[in-house]
Amino acid sequence: MALLKVDNLSVSVGGTKLVDDVSFAIGKGQRLALIGEAGSGKSLVIYAILGLLPPAAVVTGTMGFDDQTMPPDEAGRAALRGKRIGVMLDRRARGLAPLRTVRSQLEAALARAAADGDMAARLAELLKDVGLDPAVADLYPDALTAGQQRRILFALAIASKPELLIADDPVADLDLVDRRQILDLILKHCTERGMSLLVASHDLKALAMLSTKVVVLRGGKVVEAGEKQDVFGHPKHEFTRTMLSAGRHRARTLMRTPIGGALLDVRDVSRHYAAGIPLLDRRPPLVAVDGVSFSIRQGESLALVGPSGSGKSTLLRIVAGLERATSGELELEQMVYHGSDLPRALRHLIAFVFPDPARSFNPRHTVGESIAEPLQLEMQKSVDELGARIVEAVNAVGLPADALTRPRREFSTAQLQRLAIARALVTRPRLMVLDDPIAKLDVAARGEVLVLLNRLRADFGLSFLIAAHDLDVVRVVADRVLVMDKGRIIETTTPAQLLEKPQQPLTQQLVAAQLPDVGIVPVF
């Protein structure tokens, strides 16, 4: 008997069909995953089931819950949500009220679920269930880490011991270790209590771990559906195949530039931030980077991994000359600098790629203007040569030259990241500093960008300093890996060693948090 049954669900807004004829059923204890790229309609399906779509959306089709028709009115749906259906929608912890303590929010959820018995005991039990210390109950969400916030959200969703949990991207924006822990937690609750699950994400590995059944969506339509092992093992549809093979990042390309002498030396660099207003605030300064030393050789690719907040980005921004080190020094081409005082004459040697490509282009400029901008560092060159360089850079990242005259909004996130890489190439740098360049990209685009980076490195003889919280990046592009935690480098290793013999507890956690690969044929 199906617990949740969706038949011929369509959602249209303003005459545009965003979800088109989607049907599936989840039996008791079954776990179904909706897979698709951004914009494929996953979230809309979930919102339609919960009755949370905006009034402008027109919903057709039938839905049933526990062999009864899903009540069409808001009151009827509300009677299910938070009682028989647990909901975990939120992405950036916006589901937690910032001005109420964890305790008051959990108590409200328990009260909604009409939980009987001692409230304090139920609350303690709930916190224990999600692996949190009872002391967090008296904190405000602000004081919690991203992983703890996500656990609280999960606790809110399961407070009523629901028969069905609906989760939209439950592990989005979490770092590797937190992601694994949340996934383990969800899976444990599903299997122990026989709770059914409807989960949507574009994180293939996470879905592979959670689900027993899979529905692949594309452009609002169901492309393929079935048992997990069938869809993942023998995908029938071309789109599923492409997506699954893109999910497996290809290993390094064979072309390699020889690694030469030292290019950049980082010596004992630290960065402190004053907490609040100097002199008025007695709190000790925040230490983002704490006495870091390393060097990069010509043609070498160095990866920085570590949990979020470990100081990776700050370190990269100092290297690239965006921020100034509080102490310590860096040396490039026999010139010593401390970050933002990087001499103008050397700036063309270091390029930077931001994590969010959409935010790194001026919305009112054409991408051509943005890409040409770094060339003002090399005004001594002729106009013809500089023009040729722009076209070369754009072609090198696989886009046509006519892309240059178009504005930012006409490109997808993945294309914008390619253009950001083109901007980084245009001054012919020696060192390219990349701050988690695939974090914002869809699964399919991730592999492509990594392959592109490897090719550019060979073609242009680049060195990379690349921050990542995903070990796939490390496996594909790095020669050497630095593991950072709390501003310090705790382990220096190679990708092979990191994955096989991690030394430090944090590194072991990181490696253990990796999810098994999914996909058809591994391409090595």
Added chain:
Amino acid sequence: MTDTGGAQRWSEGGSFLLLRAGVVVSLLFLLLGFVSILWTPYPATSLDVVSAMQDPSGAHWLGTDQLGRDVLSLMMKGILTSFVVAAVAAAIGALIGVPLGLGAALLGPYTDLAVSGIGAYLTALPAFVVAVLLAILFGPSAATLMVAIGIANIGPFALSTRHAVVTTSGHDYVAAARLAGATGLELARRHMVPLIGQLIVAQAVAQLAFAIIAEAALSFVGLGVQPPAASLGVLLHDAQAFSLAKPLLVVIPGLVILLIVVALNLTSAQLRWTVAADLAPGADRGAA
């Protein structure tokens, strides 16, 4: 995502119908005010008690008031006075508030703390209180009114300027331009002034609308522009005694104030939303 009120992106071009409507209506009233300098249907100060309290007719389109003055002529003069008072007040606010806001955003945490504190205080201080204070000290006049509303304008200008600079300068594309060697003026001209300028213009238009209301309210209670000079507030004040006998005398200035303020606020909101739409990540077309 930032609430952009469904506004179009500036960079997308497009028709901007609402923005145009707001600008056109505001400018029409402003034009009407300017015309009154050169020409009004009747001299606005000429009394003609014989033809007092007339209903609208071919000779007097909007009728006449209790002293026989032509209401249309008075309205044109009044709109001009109100706009001048509001514009001077907005200028006082902008000239002091914008540099304060820039200082708060650029000169470090102490300046920021001081300006944000003063700005919040000035924002909380009603123009009314300042006007009463100044009227006691210097006597009620158009000048004290401008200063009073101007002081009330400083806070919002300072805070919104600070906010505009902080939000636009924090964007990655500004950092990218810095890495590309852009410094000081170049950086400001290419990447910050267009957006910040638009936000400040939006704020100025909003403050203009606020000042029109403040002028009307303060003149209505006698703390501002003094008769026989006409302003929208003075006209309301004069008509109040006859509001039952001749409701039109109250309705017309009230309606004019309403239309001007709605048009100005529409313009301001549309300007602000187009910036917000541009600053929202443009490529993220995924479902929310």
